[in-house]
Amino acid sequence: MRFFRNRILAWKFGKYYSTMAVLLGLLMVTGCTSKETAKLKFSFHLNKKEEFIASNQIAIWLQNSEGNYVETFFVCDYLSYGGYTIPDVCPNWVSKSDWQKQSGEVVDAVSQATPDVGEVVLEFDFPGDELAPGKYKYCIEVHVAENYNELYAGDIEIEESGEPGISEVAVTYQPGKYEKGSGLLSNVKVQFEK
Incomplete structure (x- = not known):
């Protein structure tokens, strides 16, 4: 028993x-876990250009209100793994990010294939306390061809309350509009959610 x-x-x-x-x-x-997550969502239409073959190399990053680099969220593989050494390809991002000094882990974490022509949605989740509340500037730089780039930028408010923020975007053509065509992105929207 x-x-x-x-x-x-x-x-x-x-x-x-x-x-x-x-x-x-x-x-x-x-x-x-008890931590809340936050999300930055970038959506745009990558336009096909019939007049020429666009490079479509893209980098997406965040700067603080003083214009200092905060973080890269996305960069095309080619650009990330060596294309950044070409002076005319996404020069604003290369200059701000100091990419050649980034660790292999950072490079691998944000590098992805070049998006296909059409609708593109990129969502980035991160711990809610990773970005301090405040105003930030997001930048989406696209290499067109030769030494031509387009910089889509705007301000986004990171709210502690978690209120969603949607941003308006402005485009700058550098060094000007490409003579064979410009406007690689359309319907650009950036949204913060908590």
Whole structure:
């Protein structure tokens, strides 16, 4: 009888610990934490140009209200892994980010394939406390061809309250509009959500 009772107790405790292990595993897998997450969402239409083949190299980054570089969210693979050394390709981003000094982990984390022509939606999740509340400037730089680039920029408010913020965008053509065509992006929208 004693053997049987010990087996039952072992089974009950074993079942208890197994259940706890499963619950803890689920919490870790689902990322159940008390931290809120925030999201920056960039959406635009990447236009096809019939007159020429556009480079379409893109970099997206954030600056603080003083114009200092904060973080790169997206950069095309080619640009990230060596294209940044070409002086005329996304020079604003190269200058601000000091990309050649970034670690391999940072480069790998933000580098992706060049988006296809059409609708593009890029969402970036991060811990809600990673960016201090305040006004930021976002920049989307697109290399057109030769030494021509387009810089789409605007201000976005990061609200502690989590109120969604939507931004208006302005475009600057550098060194001017490309004679064979410009306006690689249209319907540019940037939104912050918490």
